Structures are given as C-alpha cells and as structure tokens.
Amino acid sequence: MTADYANRRTLHTLTGVTRLNLTIRRCHNTACVAHKKPYRPEAEGSFALPRHEFGLDVVALIGRLRYAEHRSVPEIRAHLVGRKVTASERTVTNLLDRYDELLATSLTDDGRLKAVLAAQGKVILAIDGLQPDVGHEILWVIRDVLSGEILLAKSLLSARNQDLAELLSAVKTACGVPVTGVISDGQHSIRKAVAKALPGVPYQLCQFHFLREAAGAIYEADRHAKVALKKKVRGVRQIERKVEGRTDPEADVIRGYCSAVRSAITDDGRPPLEASGLKLHARLSAVVVSLSRVKGEGGAAPELTRLEGILCDAFRTAGGAFAPVYLAFGWVHQAAHILGRIELTGAAVRRRLSGLLGAMTRHRGVVGELSGAVDHFVKVSRSYWGGLFGCYDTAGLPRANNDLERAVGSHRYHERRATGRKGASPSLVLRGAAKLVAGLATRHREVTAAELAGADRVAWKRLRAELETRRERRTERRRFRRDPEGYLKALENKLIQLRLPA
Numbered sequence: 001m002t003a004d005y006a007n008r009r010t011l012h013t014l015t016g017v018t019r020l021n022l023t024i025r026r027c028h029n030t031a032c033v034a035h036k037k038p039y040r041p042e043a044e045g046s047f048a049l050p051r052h053e054f055g056l057d058v059v060a061l062i063g064r065l066r067y068a069e070h071r072s073v074p075e076i077r078a079h080l081v082g083r084k085v086t087a088s089e090r091t092v093t094n095l096l097d098r099y100d101e102l103l104a105t106s107l108t109d110d111g112r113l114k115a116v117l118a119a120q121g122k123v124i125l126a127i128d129g130l131q132p133d134v135g136h137e138i139l140w141v142i143r144d145v146l147s148g149e150i151l152l153a154k155s156l157l158s159a160r161n162q163d164l165a166e167l168l169s170a171v172k173t174a175c176g177v178p179v180t181g182v183i184s185d186g187q188h189s190i191r192k193a194v195a196k197a198l199p200g201v202p203y204q205l206c207q208f209h210f211l212r213e214a215a216g217a218i219y220e221a222d223r224h225a226k227v228a229l230k231k232k233v234r235g236v237r238q239i240e241r242k243v244e245g246r247t248d249p250e251a252d253v254i255r256g257y258c259s260a261v262r263s264a265i266t267d268d269g270r271p272p273l274e275a276s277g278l279k280l281h282a283r284l285s286a287v288v289v290s291l292s293r294v295k296g297e298g299g300a301a302p303e304l305t306r307l308e309g310i311l312c313d314a315f316r317t318a319g320g321a322f323a324p325v326y327l328a329f330g331w332v333h334q335a336a337h338i339l340g341r342i343e344l345t346g347a348a349v350r351r352r353l354s355g356l357l358g359a360m361t362r363h364r365g366v367v368g369e370l371s372g373a374v375d376h377f378v379k380v381s382r383s384y385w386g387g388l389f390g391c392y393d394t395a396g397l398p399r400a401n402n403d404l405e406r407a408v409g410s411h412r413y414h415e416r417r418a419t420g421r422k423g424a425s426p427s428l429v430l431r432g433a434a435k436l437v438a439g440l441a442t443r444h445r446e447v448t449a450a451e452l453a454g455a456d457r458v459a460w461k462r463l464r465a466e467l468e469t470r471r472e473r474r475t476e477r478r479r480f481r482r483d484p485e486g487y488l489k490a491l492e493n494k495l496i497q498l499r500l501p502a
Helices: 040-048 056-068 073-084 088-108 110-120 161-175 188-197 209-212 216-232 236-242 249-266 278-298 302-339 346-364 362-385 401-418 433-443 449-453 455-481 484-499
Strands: 002-013 016-026 123-128 138-146 150-156 179-182 203-205
Touching: 002 056, 040 073, 040 449, 056 073, 056 088, 056 209, 056 449, 073 088, 088 433, 088 449, 088 455, 110 161, 123 161, 123 188, 123 401, 138 161, 138 401, 138 433, 150 161, 150 433, 161 179, 161 188, 179 188, 188 203, 203 209, 203 362, 209 216, 209 302, 209 362, 216 278, 216 302, 216 362, 236 249, 236 302, 249 278, 278 302, 302 346, 302 362, 346 362, 362 484, 401 433, 433 455
Parallel strands: 123 179, 179 203
Antiparallel strands: 002 016, 123 138, 138 150
C-alpha cells in the first residue's frame, strides 16, 4: 500500500482545539481484493470516534461528571464551557450515550469476562428484571455474585420463560466456567427458565422476597390497626398550643412528651419484619407508662394528664386489634430467625421451618380474624419450598438477591439526583443494556479515554444499532399517542404502496 492522499480533522479536546493530519493509504493493484480501499491510521481511534468532533477525553469527562458526580446535562455543559470546550446540551446528551455504549462494550467483552471468571473457577448467577413502565420492555440483568461483574443486561418485550432461558444459556456458554448456583426472586417465569437452561444447578429463591410475599397479609393487618389507632390520637396539637410561648421547665417537658407522640405517629416500618403498627403501639404504650410514673410521683401537669387520657382512650377503642398482630408477627420473626441460621445444613433448616409451619396451622385459631393471613403465609411457604434451602449447602450462594437489587437501586437513585425525576427514567430500560453497566462501573472507579478507545468498534456498532432500533420503536409509540389517526393513516398508505404493481 502507498500513501495515497492526506486528510485533516479538527477535534475539540480538553487541552484545546487539536488538528489531526491523517495519511490515507490505498492499494493500487487491480487484482487485490482491497483495491482502492482507504486505510486510515490506527492511532486515530485513540483520539476520537469516527465522524465525531470531540475527543474521547471529553467523552470520558462527561461520563465521570454524570455518574460519579451526579451532574445534570446543563451542569455538564456549563463545566465544559468553563474548560473552554463549547458544546450544546444536545451534544452533551449524545456524547453521554457514546460513553455508555463504549464502556459497556469494553466491560462486557467476552475475553475480559472469561479471564475474570477463570481466575475464580466458577460463577454464581443472580438474575432480576426492571420494568419502570408497565406495558413496556423489561430490562433483565444477570450478574456474577462472586466478582460483581454484570454478565448480561438486555431489554426484552416480555418475561416469557423461553426468552429468559435463552439469556441464561447464552451466559452459561460465554462464561467458560461451571455455574455452581443461581439466585432470583420467586417469579415463576424465572423459575421455569432456570429449570430449563440450568438443570441440576443449585437454585436459591430470595428469602427476603419470600418473607415479604408470605407476610403481606399480616403486614396489611398491622397497617390497618395502625391507621385505626392513629385516628384516635387526636388533641395533641391543642396541648402544644396551650404551652406555646411558655419558657418554664414544665412547658419543655410537656413539649417533649408531645414530640414523642408525634414521632411515634410519623415513623413507618418496612416490610416484612418491621411492623409499623406494632412499633406505634409499643412506643405509645411506653409514653403512657412514663406518664403514669410521673403522675405517681407527686402529680402531673393538667396538659400531661390530658395527653395520657387521649392515649388511654385510643388504646381502649383501637388497641384490641394489636393482640393477634403481635402473635402473627411473632411467627414471622421466628421464620426469619430459622432462615438466618446459616451455620445449619439445608435439611436442618427445612426441618425446623416445617415444624413452625405445622404449629402455625394447628394454632391458627388463636389469631382470630388473622387466620386467613396465617393460611396465606403457609401457602406461600409451600410455593417457595423447593428453593429456600440451597444456600445452606452451596458455598457462596447468598440467601437473598439484595446485592443485585441494591446495584439497580443505586442507579435509580443516581437518575433521580441527576434528572430530578421521582421515578425511574424510561431510558433506564430503553438504553439500560449500556447505561446501567456504565453507570455502576463509573461510580466505583475513574474511566480513562484509553479504556474507551480500547472498546471493540464492531461490537460497539452492533450495540448502538440495537439501541437505536429500540429507540425507534419507542418513538413510534409516542407518535401514535400524539396523533393516533395520522399514525394509522401513514401505516395504511405505506401498506397500499407496497401492494401497488411495480
């Protein structure tokens, strides 16, 4: 090949405007299969992407500002302008998309992942799905529990077990090491997909999801009891008004008791083990006991006597609903304690949990109206039964899928900070195959321009085409919502044109 001609290319980099002088080589042998095909210098790819006017160092900086510092697009543009790099907000958005694609391509490279997994000799898969918008795509994420590497992130139109089985089979083939365990939530399509793609592999269902689903009816009963009790705690504000403006020590004590009641009322628990109603009942009971002690040691202020009367009346009216809730939640905590005995074997844990479920079935009548909630707990336990005990006999297999859920949740938290959206952005599923992988990696370490330049360009173009196709489908849905009649008319015209004779 000979140096045929030269091109010039201007780039905007962090060090200033840079001009590249490119020598283009071509073969002039007419018998060559690459006759007259231009070959550009390989080093050009370390500076910028094809047909881009901004260097890869600018792209790397945009990614760090977005994911590590949670900057919005206008803030990133202002930072670039401050560093003498002029770009519009639209350009910043496009370069951020290129950052996601390049870094995701580099991190999910088969050769890199095989080297990481070969060093540990095995892989334990965690799988979960994310669907912020009902009716749209679902982002499925498969992650290695041991290394923390995301092995696959792909958006699918549904949650069919056939599609999930194909994803799991592809990951199994690409790993190059044995799959020694799988963990997921209790979704039936995932269970069927694991049984189809990974038969015989120890399979653990997330115990947190199990407890949350099994104790859901009991938690609802607790919530209703809490609401009924809160409705009866009325008049605290009037007591606070009576001591408003007073600075004597007794007024401070009264305000302190009122603050304790308000704090108890506004504190919520989290399912499945933190019962907000029981917590409210216990804290208000402690306030009543404290007020009775004060009254027994020489009398109390009229305001405190009034507060004690309010709480006692509330307990007499609505406090009776908590007795069965205490019993039912006691069983829930016993189940959680049994599952937490990681030093036991799976057979021992299975035997103890089976004994608890039998006791709950025999004594379900002591909880009165909550007997149906107890039956629900036993029914869900039987549904999860085959997948609750794999973690006790398989080294490294976790009891819960919390690590993967926290990773996805951290990205959703970042999206809220950077965009101001309350819920997850639709782009998290639309471009999640690149955005999620890039975001998680950037928050753990700094990504350089050299790492972006090392991404396989063929794989990058393939990923970009896939994301662009998905974006076009989402655009079509938006166009239909905006003008249904015009959208359908355009489809009709296109179909009529296809049927016309040539």
